[in-house]
Amino acid sequence: MKPKKKDNKVTYVAIGVGILVVALAIFYTYSTDQAVNRGTAFGNSLKNIQDDLKQTQTEFYSKKKMLDENSITKEEFLKYTDTHIQNIENVLKKYDELLPPQSFAASLKLFKLSTQKQLESDKLLIEWIRTNDTSSKIRSDLILQESFENEIAALDSFNKAKNGAN
Numbered sequence: 240m241k242p243k244k245k246d247n248k249v250t251y252v253a254i255g256v257g258i259l260v261v262a263l264a265i266f267y268t269y270s271t272d273q274a275v276n277r278g279t280a281f282g283n284s285l286k287n288i289q290d291d292l293k294q295t296q297t298e299f300y301s302k303k304k305m306l307d308e309n310s311i312t313k314e315e316f317l318k319y320t321d322t323h324i325q326n327i328e329n330v331l332k333k334y335d336e337l338l339p340p341q342s343f344a345a346s347l348k349l350f351k352l353s354t355q356k357q358l359e360s361d362k363l364l365i366e367w368i369r370t371n372d373t374s375s376k377i378r379s380d381l382i383l384q385e386s387f388e389n390e391i392a393a394l395d396s397f398n399k400a401k402n403g404a405n
Contacts, residue, residue, distance in 0.1 A: 282401070283337050285350065288333045292354060295326045300362065306368070309350040311370065320365045327358045347391030356386035 302323075306316040334351040363379035366372065 278340050278343070278401070281337060281343055284337055285339075285343075285347070285397075287381060288337075289350070292327070292330045292357070293335070295330065296357065299323045303364075303368075317365070317369060322360075323361065323382065324358070324365075327354065327361065331353060331358070332397075340400075342403060343397065346393050346396035346400055349389050349396055353386045353389035353393055356382050356389060360386055 266309040294300070299320075302311065302316055302319050305311045306313065331354055332345065333350065337347060339347045360379045363375045363382065367375035367379060
């Protein structure tokens with residue numbers, strides 16, 4: 240009779256190990272799905288921020304073009320710029336509200352840096368319009384180029400993180 244008890248113990252251990260393996264597989268699958276969902280949610284939130292930034296910049300450059308075409312006065316443009324600066328600062332705050340998965344943290348920093356440089360460039364462009372100081376325009380153009388470089392690096396980093404997560 241003793242051998243039967245030993246067979247029962249082996250059976251119970253085998254069942255226990257089987258349950259543990261199934262539980263670990265379910266947990267791993269669930270964790271992976273949750274990571275994908277967090278990554279997707281982060282990507283969607285980041286896209287919304289980038290869309291807000293694009294809309295704000297499109298409006299700004301539209302007003303600048305209107306100024307160039309004498310459709311609005313310099314004073315009207317300068318009055319609008321206060322709103323523009325506030326809108327960009329609001330976009331910057333949205334970056335701080337994001338909780339990126341670790342693999343996307345570097346790209347988020349680069350997107351935020353790009354936006355900060357865009358804001359700095361816009362402020363210098365506004366200063367050039369206000370004062371006609373050519374050095375402000377030159378610095379604005381240089382910083383705008385840095386902003387674009389940061390944006391390209393951010394997109395590259397984001398895509399590498401995204402592809403690494405898949």
